[in-house]
Amino acid sequence: MKIAIEPVQDTCLVEAVTAAGSTVVPLDEADALVWIGGPDGFPKLADTVRWVALATAGIEKFVAEGVLDDRRLWTNASGFYAVGVAEHALALLLAGLRQINTAVLDHWAKDRIDPAVRSLRGSTVAIIGAGGIGRELTRLLKACGATVIAVNRRGRAVPGADRTLTADRTDEVWALADHVVLAAPATAETYHLINDETLARLHSHTWIVNVARGPLIDQAALHRALSSGVIAGAALDVTDPEPLPADDPLWTLSNVIITPHVANPASGLTREMAPFVAENIRRFEAGQELMAVVTPGAGY
Amino acid sequence: MKIAIEPVQDTCLVEAVTAAGSTVVPLDEADALVWIGGPDGFPKLADTVRWVALATAGIEKFVAEGVLDDRRLWTNASGFYAVGVAEHALALLLAGLRQINTAVLDHWAKDRIDPAVRSLRGSTVAIIGAGGIGRELTRLLKACGATVIAVNRRGRAVPGADRTLTADRTDEVWALADHVVLAAPATAETYHLINDETLARLHSHTWIVNVARGPLIDQAALHRALSSGVIAGAALDVTDPEPLPADDPLWTLSNVIITPHVANPASGLTREMAPFVAENIRRFEAGQELMAVVTPGAGY
Structure with a gap:
């Protein structure tokens, strides 16, 4: 499948997506978005984006900013770290x-x-x-x-x-x-x-x-x-x-x-997340339930 | 058997020795000495004291002060803590x-x-x-x-x-x-x-x-x-x-x-040591090998 990685083309994630047999593409061509930023600058999505993978376990700021919608599947990083x-x-x-x-x-x-x-x-x-x-x-x-x-x-x-x-x-x-x-x-x-x-x-x-x-x-x-x-x-x-x-x-x-919010250091975040993204790509293509699906309305 | 506990009659050790069926006695009547101090003030021992139980794992200061002799059995607290x-x-x-x-x-x-x-x-x-x-x-x-x-x-x-x-x-x-x-x-x-x-x-x-x-x-x-x-x-x-x-x-x-040498806090030392002293009394009376016997000359 075609995956956009935004707002930066992180090397660990590009390698994991490619190794999973998918292609990294610009957002306007993507079936799915891996978003490794916060809610600020989150893009407006076309309905062709069927799945968004967020990189944090806590997503309360995305909820508060109204980023989540019910037009596609959302996953967070709950359990990945x-x-x-x-x-x-x-x-x-x-x-x-x-x-x-x-x-x-x-x-x-x-x-x-x-x-x-x-x-x-x-x-x-x-x-x-x-x-x-x-x-x-x-x-x-x-x-x-x-x-x-x-x-x-x-x-x-x-x-x-x-x-x-x-x-x-x-x-x-x-x-x-x-x-x-x-x-x-x-x-x-x-x-x-x-x-x-x-x-x-x-x-x-x-x-x-x-x-x-x-x-x-x-x-x-x-x-x-x-x-x-x-x-x-x-x-x-x-x-x-x-x-x-x-x-x-x-x-x-x-x-x-x-300690300054370093239990899961930013410096190692995408390396930790990468194998889970690869596994979720495999599951998405196989029509299986993804890991860490966000429950709409529950905020986690 | 008759046990002296010196230089202080620690409650945890008195209870453990008594529970093991032994009697706490003054040093000049003792078969064995449980010594919970350092090398300073270590008493001169009669040959009737057949076993000395030291309360520390490291005994290099006792060795340096010439406290250890070959006239009786010596144990340390190696492994107790x-x-x-x-x-x-x-x-x-x-x-x-x-x-x-x-x-x-x-x-x-x-x-x-x-x-x-x-x-x-x-x-x-x-x-x-x-x-x-x-x-x-x-x-x-x-x-x-x-x-x-x-x-x-x-x-x-x-x-x-x-x-x-x-x-x-x-x-x-x-x-x-x-x-x-x-x-x-x-x-x-x-x-x-x-x-x-x-x-x-x-x-x-x-x-x-x-x-x-x-x-x-x-x-x-x-x-x-x-x-x-x-x-x-x-x-x-x-x-x-x-x-x-x-x-x-x-x-x-x-x-x-x-940290100021608190891995094994002094405040809990005799409580930790007590069950090992009791078991060594049992072994001594049964003629079995004691735990943590000091190897003469090796310094541990």
Whole structure:
């Protein structure tokens, strides 16, 4: 089939499309579009474009800008970067538990750090929004000796998790979990899921990790909880807004780790995405269901 | 049997010894001594003390002070803390690869951090001195998708490792490994194992992790390699000396993570050690070989 790759002709994707037996063409000749940009500059599409492949897992900005329509199939990158993002989530959680933030800022502060070090082994970790990232992270956490409670929309059992709960039972999780990892899409239901009330139900030794989207956390409430000892710390790869402004009070806290949205580094994005695009081309031509089809109206 | 616990009557150990059916007694009545201090203040022992259990894995200071003798059995804590130390090693390596040090020091430096982020998945990690810690770390690294090359004195195969080499082939490892974890005891053979020559054979993307003992690394050579880009970074839980002095030049580098010897936190040490002491009491009474018997003269 004929595929347009926009807004740049990325080498990894051109190679993958060509290796899949398809031809890279200009958009006005294309059966499908692989779009590796954001919603800004998204082109007006002819009806001959039957499938659009977006390069991000979170597509809330495309939804907000009204880019998605019902005249063709849309896929996102949900699950394509799951393995790398799960590794970053593990790195953030371990960095928090092992006090690496304090160690970097406060030289040889053994009196403070030694009693604050926690082990992942033997702890209970809740993964909120356990899809592709959650499945992979569950495997890593179990290898480290943690108990895993997975929460997802339909309560579809996550392999290896000790329990899987439906999202409407999320409230039961806060008291059970030592630590919480957020991996859910940004939707109306997950907006400010972490707020004053939910934070109050967590523990003083709890670390929160967010590799999902910034708006899942009420950051003012998080700042209150972190500065008053309600929870132990937060390790965030995403914030609201991004970049987090230089004068944001979260930067002043020593029990916060903030990486600049690099769980899935832009420098490696298309290399990671390429094999999934190739497989979806194969499926499209075979008339099979594609991976990561966007559910119209659901926002993910 | 009658056990003395010195220099303090730690609760966890008293409970473990009592639960094992033994009696806690003063040293002059004891068949065995559990010593949870360092070499300073180590008591003169009567020949009636047939076994001394030391609480640390590294015993080079006891050896240097001439504490060990050949009039009784000596055990150390080799392997007792392996699971926790392996977790700390994984935390340090992931923190380095995921640029958490830079993220903590330099706020939202996405332009610097994004291209520098590396994945553990697909990388090759060499574990130098793969005993108990190495065995556990191998399991964790394999779960993360890394290839593991284990090196130990006799080349005794480490379960799960892709290759195990004898220590006399360590020189072959530098070029093969993306990253290096040091977990070997401090002996004459391992002194300054990481030096100008070995560093020059590593890669510009290499992170070195040390959870063993500071003297395994020539720190002046390490500083040269880190400040000139010969390797990517170092994450150290041990230094030479400890504490690392406030004016040590390593503190000035942004590609160094130093935790203050907390891989096995002192706050949890006797709780971790207690079940091993209980099992060794059982073995001693049954006339079986103890765990972690010190090899006289070898220094570990």
